[in-house]
Amino acid sequence: MDKSDIGFLQCTKVLEVKTALHRRKRNEKMLSLLTVLLNNDTKKEGEKIMVKKSKVLAIVLCFVMLIFAMPFGVIAEGEPITLDVSIDTTPADVAHVTVTYTTDDLVVGDQITLLATLNSVDVEINQQNEVTNVAYIDQFAKDDYTGTFTFDILKSDLTDVNLLYVKMGGTNVTTPGQNSVELETTAVIYGDVTGDDVVNAIDASFVLSYFVKNITEFPDAIDGSTAADVTGDSTINAIDASFILSYFVKNITLFPVEQ
Numbered sequence: 001m002d003k004s005d006i007g008f009l010q011c012t013k014v015l016e017v018k019t020a021l022h023r024r025k026r027n028e029k030m031l032s033l034l035t036v037l038l039n040n041d042t043k044k045e046g047e048k049i050m051v052k053k054s055k056v057l058a059i060v061l062c063f064v065m066l067i068f069a070m071p072f073g074v075i076a077e078g079e080p081i082t083l084d085v086s087i088d089t090t091p092a093d094v095a096h097v098t099v100t101y102t103t104d105d106l107v108v109g110d111q112i113t114l115l116a117t118l119n120s121v122d123v124e125i126n127q128q129n130e131v132t133n134v135a136y137i138d139q140f141a142k143d144d145y146t147g148t149f150t151f152d153i154l155k156s157d158l159t160d161v162n163l164l165y166v167k168m169g170g171t172n173v174t175t176p177g178q179n180s181v182e183l184e185t186t187a188v189i190y191g192d193v194t195g196d197d198v199v200n201a202i203d204a205s206f207v208l209s210y211f212v213k214n215i216t217e218f219p220d221a222i223d224g225s226t227a228a229d230v231t232g233d234s235t236i237n238a239i240d241a242s243f244i245l246s247y248f249v250k251n252i253t254l255f256p257v258e259q
Helices: 003-038 045-069 203-212 223-230 237-246
Strands: 082-087 094-103 110-119 134-141 146-154 163-168 177-182
Touching: 003 177, 082 110, 082 163, 094 110, 094 134, 110 146, 134 146, 203 223
Parallel strands: none
Antiparallel strands: 082 094, 094 146, 110 134, 110 163, 163 177
């Protein structure tokens, strides 16, 4: 079991405990009933044969109910969750991720946990104990054994990302289903909002036009918004335009977002 699997077990532990308590209470009731039947010595002599038959039936019934009360995951075979992942990077600012999944209802409970990581299947933590590669995490109710789940990732978070890994787990699942998709992305050239691979005064003028709302998108509709935010503060304004001009006249060699 790798590190990221532990997160799924933690997310579903509460549900598993509740299920176990429910089974325990049901089993205690059955055992109490069985004890009463097995210790029933107050019957009349003519009823002893019927009592013996009732005891046998009760024992058989209890064993059958105990079997059905067991987690089906113990006897199930195959992968409890299988999934396919696709990604659409055509929108300007975000990438749309679609996950199509199929679950084994004999194993997977009513809750699904989804984790998406960048470049590595494992969750990565830096020296400051900060998670560095988790793109998305969520838990949701499973309405059917198969379904589709979608979420968005900011394209600015996909810089230098080659692979997106998606894992799905659920109640009673010890080995999550997983899949990955390769990202066909190119590195963003900050300051280049026209998409001509050059940073110059024309780019700065487009940023100013965008800031004063003369235009609503850049010539490079895919990466323009990301390239325009050279300060990295998630806003596009005259300060970004001034940095682009400073870069063009070689007063600076790196934008704040690159430092």
